[in-house]
Amino acid sequence: xxxxxxxxxxxxxxxxxxxxxxxxxxxxxxxxxxxxxxxxxxxxxxxxxxxxxxxxxxxxxxxxxxxxxxxxxxxxxxxxxxxxxxxxxxxxxxxxxxxxxxxxxxxxxxxxxxxxxxxxxxxxxxxxxxxxxxxxxxxxxxxxxxxxxxxxxxxxxxxxxxxxxxxxxxxxxxxxxxxxxxxxxxxxxxxxxxxxxxxxxxxxxxxxxxxxxxxxxxxxxxxxxxxxxxxxxxxxxxxxxxxxxxxxxxxxxxxxxxxxxxxxxxxxxxxxxxxxxxxxxxxxxxxxxxxxxxxxxxxxxxxxxxxxxxxxxxxxxxxxxxxxxxxxxxxxxxxxxxxxxxxxxxxxxxxxxxxxxxxxxxxxxxxxxxxxxxxxxxxxxxxxxxxxxxxxxxxxxxxxxxxxxxxxxxxxxxxxxxxxxxxxxxxxxxxxxxxxxxxxxxxxxxxxxxxxxxxxxxxxxxxxxxxxxxxxxxxxxxxxxxxxxxxxxxxxxxxxxxxxxxxxxxxxxxxxxxxx
Amino acid sequence: xxxxxxxxxxxxxxxxxxxxxxxxxxxxxxxxxxxxxxxxxxxxxxxxxxxxxxxxxxxxxxxxxxxxxxxxxxxxxxxxxxxxxxxxxxxxxxxxxxxxxxxxxxxxxxxxxxxxxxxxxxxxxxxxxxxxxxxxxxxxxxxxxxxxxxxxxxxxxxxxxxxxxxxxxxxxxxxxxxxxxxxxxxxxxxxxxxxxxxxxxxxxxxxxxxxxxxxxxxxxxxxxxxxxxxxxxxxxxxxxxxxxxxxxxxxxxxxxxxxxxxxxxxxxxxxxxxxxxxxxxxxxxxxxxxxxxxxxxxxx
Numbered sequence: 001x002x003x004x005x006x007x008x009x010x011x012x013x014x015x016x017x018x019x020x021x022x023x024x025x026x027x028x029x030x031x032x033x034x035x036x037x038x039x040x041x042x043x044x045x046x047x048x049x050x051x052x053x054x055x056x057x058x059x060x061x062x063x064x065x066x067x068x069x070x071x072x073x074x075x076x077x078x079x080x081x082x083x084x085x086x087x088x089x090x091x092x093x094x095x096x097x098x099x100x101x102x103x104x105x106x107x108x109x110x111x112x113x114x115x116x117x118x119x120x121x122x123x124x125x126x127x128x129x130x131x132x133x134x135x136x137x138x139x140x141x142x143x144x145x146x147x148x149x150x151x152x153x154x155x156x157x158x159x160x161x162x163x164x165x166x167x168x169x170x171x172x173x174x175x176x177x178x179x180x181x182x183x184x185x186x187x188x189x190x191x192x193x194x195x196x197x198x199x200x201x202x203x204x205x206x207x208x209x210x211x212x213x214x215x216x217x218x219x220x221x222x223x224x225x226x227x228x229x230x231x232x233x234x235x236x237x238x239x240x241x242x243x244x245x246x247x248x249x250x251x252x253x254x255x256x257x258x259x260x261x262x263x264x265x266x267x268x269x270x271x272x273x274x275x276x277x278x279x280x281x282x283x284x285x286x287x288x289x290x291x292x293x294x295x296x297x298x299x300x301x302x303x304x305x306x307x308x309x310x311x312x313x314x315x316x317x318x319x320x321x322x323x324x325x326x327x328x329x330x331x332x333x334x335x336x337x338x339x340x341x342x343x344x345x346x347x348x349x350x351x352x353x354x355x356x357x358x359x360x361x362x363x364x365x366x367x368x369x370x371x372x373x374x375x376x377x378x379x380x381x382x383x384x385x386x387x388x389x390x391x392x393x394x395x396x397x398x399x400x401x402x403x404x405x406x407x408x409x410x411x412x413x414x415x416x417x418x419x420x421x422x423x424x425x426x427x428x429x430x431x432x433x434x435x436x437x438x439x440x441x442x443x444x445x446x447x448x449x450x451x452x453x454x455x456x457x458x459x460x461x462x463x464x465x466x467x468x469x470x471x472x473x474x475x476x477x478x479x480x481x482x483x484x485x486x487x488x489x490x491x492x493x494x495x496x497x498x499x500x501x502x503x504x505x506x507x508x509x510x511x512x513x514x515x516x
Numbered sequence: 517x518x519x520x521x522x523x524x525x526x527x528x529x530x531x532x533x534x535x536x537x538x539x540x541x542x543x544x545x546x547x548x549x550x551x552x553x554x555x556x557x558x559x560x561x562x563x564x565x566x567x568x569x570x571x572x573x574x575x576x577x578x579x580x581x582x583x584x585x586x587x588x589x590x591x592x593x594x595x596x597x598x599x600x601x602x603x604x605x606x607x608x609x610x611x612x613x614x615x616x617x618x619x620x621x622x623x624x625x626x627x628x629x630x631x632x633x634x635x636x637x638x639x640x641x642x643x644x645x646x647x648x649x650x651x652x653x654x655x656x657x658x659x660x661x662x663x664x665x666x667x668x669x670x671x672x673x674x675x676x677x678x679x680x681x682x683x684x685x686x687x688x689x690x691x692x693x694x695x696x697x698x699x700x701x702x703x704x705x706x707x708x709x710x711x712x713x714x715x716x717x718x719x720x721x722x723x724x725x726x727x728x729x730x731x732x733x734x735x736x737x738x739x740x741x742x743x744x745x746x747x748x749x750x751x752x753x754x755x756x757x758x759x760x761x762x763x764x765x766x767x768x769x770x771x772x773x774x775x776x777x778x779x780x781x782x783x784x785x786x787x788x789x790x791x792x793x794x795x796x797x798x799x800x801x802x803x804x805x806x807x808x809x810x811x812x813x814x815x816x
Contacts, residue, residue: 042772050641194615337638339614346563346632353770361764365757372753405701408765408773412708412780415761416715419754423719426750452722455667456715462659463711467704470652472645475704482708 004499012495016386019393026396037395040403042474043351045344046188051200052181053157053332055150059141060088062149066128067091069116070139079103081137090140097135104130120148150180153331158183161334163327164199182337193341195320203289203333204324206241210234210275211283211295222285224292226312231292233285238275240329243268247325249318252310258318259310262325269305277301286311288321340473354407361411362388369418373425375504380421383497387417390488395481403477413485419456420493424449442505446498453493461486521748523792524741527800530793534682541689548692553602553699554635556649558642560603561635562617568627569596576601579624583616594771598632649703653684656710664714668721669808675798676717679790683713687782701776709783712758716751716791723747724799725809732806740796755788 025035041048067086074081074095079102084093095103107130110119117128127145131138141149158175161183165173174186185200187193211231212219218235246263264272276284276298285295286309293311313321366384369377391410395402428445435441464483471479554561564576573590576599580588586604593600601621605613614634622629637645657680665673684706691698723743731739744751759781766777 052640194612194618197614198612335638336636338641339634339636341634343630343632345630350770350772353768353773357764357768360768361761364760364764368757368760404770404772405704405776408769408776411761411765411769412758415758416712416754418757419715419750422750422753422757426747426753430746452719455718455722459660459663459714459718460708460711462663463656463707463714466652466656466659467707470648470655471704472648472700475700478701478704 004502008495009499012499015491016389016496019386019390022393022396023389026392035396035399037392038399038401039347039351040401040406040474040477041186041188041340041347042342042404043347043354043402044188045191045342045347046186047190047193047196048338048340048473049185049187049193049197049200049336050178050338051157051161051183051185051334052337053150053154053183053330053334055146055153055181055332056088058149058153058332059146063089063091063141066116066139073106073116074103077102077106090138092136092138094135095137097132100132100137103137104132120144147180154181154183156331157334160327160330161185161200164323165196167323167327168196168199170196183334189344190341191343193339197336197339199320199324201334201336202324203330204241204327205289205329206244206325207287208238208240208272208275209236209285209287210238210279211285222287222290222292224285224295226294231283231285231295233287233292238284239264239268239271241325242328243271244325244328247322249315249322250308251315252308255310257310258313258315259308260313260318260322260325261306261308262322264305264307266305269303272305272307273301273303277303288324293321350404354404358407358411358414362414365414365418369421376421376425376501379497379500379504380418380425382500383421383492384414384417386496387485387488387492388414390491391481391485394484394488400480400484401477402481403474405474406477406481409478409481409485412482413489416460417485417489417492420453420489421497423453423456424493424497439505442501450494453490457486457490520745522741523744523796524737527737527740527793527797531797534686534790534794537686537689538682541685541692544689544692545685548695550688550692550698551695552646553697554637554642555699556642556646558604558637558639560605560614560617560637561633562601562603562614562621562631563593563633564599564601564621565630565632566597566599566625566627567630568625571597571625571627573599575625576621579621580617583620585617598771645700649700652703653706653710656707657681657684660710660714664718664721667718668725669804671799671802671804671808672721672725675795675802676714676721678798679717679787679795680710680713682790682794683709683783683786686786687779690782691779696778697775699775701773702779705776705779705783708780709787712784713787713790716754716787717795719750720744720747720791720796724796728804728806728809736800736804737797740799744792744796751788751791755784758784 022035025033026037063086070091071084079095079099081093081095085091106114107117107128108119108126109117110121117126119126123144125144126142127148129140129142129145131140154177158177162175165175165185165187170187170190172188174184176184178184187196190196210233212234219232220235221230222233223229224231243264244262245265248261250259250261251257252259280298280300283295283297285292287293294309296310309321362384366381369380369384371377373380388410391413400406424446427449428442431441431445431448432438435444461483464479464486468476468479468483573592576590577588580601588604589602591600591602592598603617614636618629618631657677660680661673661677664676687706687709688698690696691702720743723746724740727739727743727746728736734742762777762781762784765773766781769777
């Protein structure tokens with residue numbers, strides 16, 4: 001065990017050299033190889049926000065959109081129906097039982113002409129399901145249809161959230177899908193996430209609807225946010241946010257208040273022109289997420305495709321509203337289900353405290369080993385330093401994220417790393433009692449301790465792996481440093497410390513240093 | 517043999533003590549329960565720093581009287597002027613909840629308030645995190661059981677799990693008795709304790725196995741005693757260096773790591789104790805002898 005070939009020694013130094021190189025990358029900027037240990041949000045400060053989409057309104061809305069095609073299908077094929085109802089989850093109506101098979105065939109038609117139930121040939125699946133209970137027909141979304149709806153909504157939500165966050169201009173945001181309903185947003189360096197949170201939480205569904213109690217489309221009562229006036233607003237949407245191509249905040253010097261100027265696309269301009277021409281004198285409600293932000297009177301036809309919204313905004317509100325309108329509406333409401341924010345000064349305090357306790361812990365361990373094992377303590381300390389360099393080198397190489405518990409993991413590694421050397425030295429000390437040859441005692445000691453060292457480290461490694469799989473955020477950082485620390489510990493004990501030990505042992509055959 | 521201590525003499529009394537400690541811990545865990553933090557209970561946590569050191573806990577409590585936030589707890593957190601405020605509610609239902617809280621506190625306290633940390637966890641996420649934590653600990657115990665079963669005989673595997681169970685239950689029991697907060701980092705600490713205690717146990721078991729094969733006429737308790745003594749200096753030194761490192765985190769690592777490092781310190785002490793006084797005598801109860809090892813070997 002004490003015999004090292006030259007090539008082996010060469011490789012040990014090469015590995016150590018590479019580790020030193022990678023570790024040093026953290027202290028320089030503008031490298032050719034741009035690798036660094038990232039600081040977690042708990043150390044550099046920033047916000048972690050977990051969002052969840054709520055698809056229930058979307059399912060209902062999509063079901064609504066099937067009403068007209070279904071009625072059309074029934075009418076065109078002379079299937080008389082009655083008691084047509086729509087609930088949150090399904091559409092139901094009554095038909096003659098003899099018509100069932102006819103309806104079923106029409107419903108599951110695998111051609112493009114089937115506008116009711118969309119068929120996806122790639123998956124051989126339909127969006128909708130149909131069930132018959134005597135003469136009652138129940139139509140709802142199929143499992144596959146729901147998944148498709150959910151995934152599309154999630155994808156679109158991520159896109160819109162990305163646009164909103166990019167627009168705010170935070171540095172290096174991370175926006176990731178988590179599971180099938182969640183979106184993770186990480187905003188490093190952000191001090192006050194309240195504004196971003198407000199921007200993220202808003203659906204920003206913009207609609208223009210006439211103030212009237214016309215019965216053809218139905219109407220609903222909504223509150224005008226500015227004056228708390230209750231308005232009866234037509235359910236028919238004149239134009240929606242989808243027709244918007246741009247929105248910008250501007251200061252209206254005449255009215256002396258900030259406003260939002262919007263530009264419509266071609267189709268939107270045509271519709272807007274038509275409706276304003278036909279309804280001069282009436283009020284047009286501008287509605288954002290079920291609240292009327294303003295309801296101005298139409299003074300003249302607007303055909304240019306641009307318009308303004310004024311609702312007594314502050315300039316910040318006007319800026320935010322334009323941002324929301326530009327980025328588009330979220331397909332579903334979004335809820336913030338978890339939020340963690342660390343201010344930059346706490347992050348800095350944590351780094352300072354972490355590094356300070358690491359230094360002190362390291363010094364204590366080093367002094368203790370030196371006191372206890374003398375020259376072999378020195379060897380063990382050299383291997384401990386190499387261990388730290390290797391650990392930081394690997395963390396840099398894999399660009400790991402260092403968190404506060406991660407620093408604790410490094411300190412713990414320092415405390416536990418000497419264990420391998422202690423195990424070996426204690427074993428050698430025992431062997432020296434019965435063994436005359438010092439070299440032989442070291443050889444046997446290393447060999448016998450090997451199994452124990454491996455067993456002991458594998459158990460900690462198992463704990464670290466499980467922690468990595470189940471842990472979240474900062475705790476994951478702990479698992480990474482602990483796990484990598486075990487690997488580097490084994491390397492430093494069995495290569496670096498053993499190599500150094502063999503040099504001492506082989507040079508000093510009289511056993512001057514062996515007062516272990 | 518140096519440092520010869522007759523551990524086997526204390527096995528019985530130590531085991532009675534351990535059983536008692538486990539019993540009390542379980543009693544507390546069931547009757548009093550654990551003081552879960554926002555990670556596992558849901559709710560909102562604010563860490564604030566006030567520049568005026570005359571601000572008292574009461575002032576902060578008063579500032580929140582007018583808001584409907586449910587249960588509020590205000591605690592000092594380390595230095596003067598640092599406070600930890602916890603609320604039952606979270607920002608789930610109301611996007612502006614946290615900014616409202618901030619405004620209320622800043623408005624009333626008067627001096628400059630710095631919001632250093634905000635954590636808000638919804639009920640769905642917190643119950644998931646709790647489930648994940650319990651699964652992780654259970655899974656790590658199962659993984660250890662399996663590893664030791666492969667490396668040793670089943671008696672060793674069962675013995676080490678009893679020791680681990682002992683460590684985890686008593687550590688959590690102490691957290692319950694002292695009403696210390698249990699959050700995500702405590703789960704990390706418990707998992708590390710599991711790893712550490714196992715590490716310690718394996719070292720002694722390795723030696724017991726070696727000595728069982730070496731001496732055929734000595735009874736198992738005595739073998740355990742010899743093995744514990746032979747590995748004692750390693751056990752002490754490693755515990756000591758680990759405690760040096762942990763102590764430095766506990767004292768100097770800041771408030772956030774206090775609970776974590778305290779749990780680890782407890783765990784290292786209890787884990788070291790259990791390797792000697794629980795894991796080793798258990799083998800005798802399971803009637804492990806040289807024959808047990810030889811029989812296994814002949815099958816392999």
